[in-house]
Amino acid sequence: MAIRIALIGTGAVGRGILEAITRKDLGIVLTGVADSRSGMIHSDGISPSDLLSRKRETGLCGDVSITADDVVRTAPYDVLVEVSPTDAATGEPATSYIRTALSRGCHVVTSNKGPVALHYHELKQEADKAGVSFRFEATVAGAIPILHTLLESLGGNEVQALYGVLNGTCNYILTRMAEEGLSYKQALDEARALGYAEADPTYDVKGIDAAIKLVILANTVLNQRITLEDIDITGIDLLTEEAIRLAEEQDATIRLIGEIIPGKNLYRLSPRIIPRHHPLVVHGSLNAIILRTDLAGDLVFSGKGAGSLETASAVLGDILSIRDRYAGGN
Template sequence: MSEALRVGIAGLGTVGASVARVLTEKAAELTRQCGRPILVTAVSARSKGRDRGVDLSGAVWFDDPVEMARTADIDVFIELIGGDEGPARESVRVALENGRHVVTANKALLAKHGLALAGIAEEKGVLLNYEAAVAGGIPVIKTMRESMAGNTVSRIFGILNGTCNYILTRMEAEGISFQDCLADAQRLGYAEADPTFDIEGNDTAHKLSILTSLAFGTEIAADDIYLEGISNITQADIRAASDLGYRIKLLGVALRTESGIEQRVHPTMVPTASVIAQVNGVTNAVAIETDILGELLLSGPGAGGNATASAVVGDIADIAKSRPGFQHGPVFGRPVTELAPYTRAKMRSHEGGYFIRLTVSDRTGVFAAIARRMADNEISLESIVQHANGHNSADQKTVILVTHETTEAAVRKAVDGITSDGHLVDKPQVIRIERAARTRL
């Protein structure tokens, strides 16, 4: 049997402690699977004395993760600190520079510095594995890097944030408000004390940018994504979607077009009968469309200590199975030097149309003014419905419009025009509609 693979874990929070526990409790099984033992020989965290439910007395303690990355007697550095700067970035850089393999669950770090870190890994001939950084326990990174050789990806999309999916699921099922759902999510540990990163779509955008690079061979462009979160989704939207035969999901979408790559994160109305609409709670799902394989849908737990730890341990096991002299594959599917510059696609028509909800003053001429703004922007309406809403005052009405295929720019310009006309008494709501009867977007 080969000599043991020595790992150092930086960050012993929920995920780090779960990783250490799995490596300890499953030691015999992992040894059989990998052909060599995997030993935790070094650890680093903020508090040394905290009880983490696993015996780490045999590991050398480091107060400084960067020092552990530089001097510890380890083969693999496991970064579970979090954040895109500071100790996380520096410790990973130092570990790679010193010829150590790295496993990370840090999507923010990869979205911002992934190309630079991948360049170091490829130069040093070591692995930079990050399965846990996208979609938790779903093996989407491994699938795209290793199992889809020869396939040309045309589109990738999915539910990439469990917090948002949990909130939207409960809003529909229980008829409660966004704020009440968010409070419960925080109480249950599904949302952070400051949930902005999740609910405004940033977390999904970071994950999407990594998948985009893998799918299309482009440089990561996390700052070049159309971004919209779920904080403005109301029960009125949930009910209207249901009446129209749809369910609202926060989706990350990337596709190749003739003018470049389109990346977007936003709430979307999907048909209730579609597969993607059935993904509920904290579950994640990723759909990949290719020329050879067709459409592949991967679904599973997207967050939590066990799901993330499973992905981290899988990455460690892959390293344990490799042998000296083995030529490792590129971090993002092709060498960093061969990744194409990211070119943002021109605005295109959205085939599914748009749902627009307007709360307006109940006075003569409002309907006509709204219709005129739509016509001025060449937007064809499938339906326009005015009705009273129990939450509106007597002098207000809710107007719901459903458009045919049109562009985002045209819709936003029309809504801005309606706003400037002075008819609105509340913030307008615009949600893309996907009418396809399956998962395709």
């Protein structure tokens, strides 16, 4: 059974989705697409490979007279796939796109952290009222299926604590400082050169990105109603080579660790000294998460927390889960 999608956003994640659809016969038909400057709608389907070529050659995915709003409101799709850049302050325009799709009785899959962190409970209520799914696996830990695991596979378990390395940029910087003795600035410059860090890395190195992921985990999995202001945040931007060296002398290292302990209402993100062989000492841009549960005990997850195809993997998993669940109808 084929499922029709409209794709909003053709950045790294959007291109990863298009590449995966091109490579594999997944039964996904693209009927609408938009970037920040153009759009395309075609009920018979749009070739992902042709679209990727057009984007590379012109910088546009379609006609400049067609906007993302046009695609969301009028394209014939079963699932809106919203993968535009995150606005952590307002969640717009992605939140409005999601609400429009839900009001049309369409499912939504997103990698956009803003709408989920800011408006999860309202959007979930709107999706339930419309009888459709609102899924967002790609908002936390990239290719690691942590939300699916917590929301579906660990039903009946009480999550007593969650600890995680949730930002690949910071983890790469800390890894290079420890392994090669680089200064913070040298490691950051290297991360920029490799595409792990943005030109303005503030969002990552001050801990904002990882803290938003803690908000999403707390609100979606633990049914909390917290905001970014409820998290005690310390980033890595003031970390020195001396601190790394002192940790290494103790057969330890430093990682930026997010922590949720529901019973204590504790939500914290900070650089922590941990033993060098601890499960959270992953290298490069990897992410890692430890769950402490009452029935299943401690569970450890690690994998690629970012990347075009890796994040696309999480998005595609959500799309195909919707297709399988709603086979035979919207």
